[in-house]
Amino acid sequence: MGGNTLIEFRMLGFDIKLDTSWLFIAALITWSLATRWFPSVLPGYSPIAHWVLGALGACGFFISILLHEMGHSVVARGYGIPIKGITLFIFGGIAELGHNPKTPKQEFMVAAAGPFVSFLLGLLFFGLGGMIQSAHISIPLAAVFHYLFVINIILAIFNLVPAFPLDGGRIFRAVLWKGFNDYGKATRWAAKTGMFFAYGLMAWGAWDIFLGHYISGMWSFFIAIFLHNAAKSIAAHYPKK
Ligand SMILES: [Zn+2]
Incomplete structure (x- = not known):
């Protein structure tokens, strides 16, 4: 951006x-x-x-x-x-x-x-x-x-998809927030799930590139990096006390 x-x-x-x-x-x-x-x-x-x-x-x-x-x-x-x-x-x-x-x-x-x-x-x-x-x-x-x-x-x-910062990840955080009654903890969990999903998407993108689908593979890869960085930076705002 x-x-x-x-x-x-x-x-x-x-x-x-x-x-x-x-x-x-x-x-x-x-x-x-x-x-x-x-x-x-x-x-x-x-x-x-x-x-x-x-x-x-x-x-x-x-x-x-x-x-x-x-x-x-x-x-x-x-x-x-x-x-x-x-x-x-x-x-x-x-x-x-x-x-x-x-x-x-x-x-x-x-x-x-x-x-x-x-x-x-x-x-x-x-x-x-x-x-x-x-x-x-x-x-x-x-x-x-x-x-x-x-x-x-x-x-x-x-x-x-329940991977923060996607909407599903925000819905997931809302549910965790309600359960934990702790916004910071809910955010850390949702962000971790988001980063996990991003790694999966990176692997998927790499596999797609390997199969010769260069554009869609690169696209998955870039979206994964973007999601990973966003999840990581938000998690950093709520460090474990
Ligand atoms: Zn949206």
């Missing part, structure tokens, strides 16, 4: 920042959709059509991540937690809370809101895609919605 803001705008009272590193993921998604996904689901269409659909898919992906972060932010604001801003960057999005949730229940609800929004979006895109296809309105547009259905369900499931 370079910390260079490309675009900044306000939506629903939230400060939204688009980091320049997002351009890389937008290009990667457009490229992989245009050269792999759409040619395989719409083989009869021209490369130009595949690229246009790829760009549309990347826009939909961007909106999906934004709405996921909005989900966290709206629930947090409902609990009186100020939102410093929402940043979209190379590994997705981050809704920056002004302070930590005050109770396990608040933490649980704020964390669950993002994957919940992704699930709802997945269902919505599934329905829209099906409607457009069965009404013969546009097969390519239906294919874009189908991609957005798949990606939102993947986002929801991936984020629910």
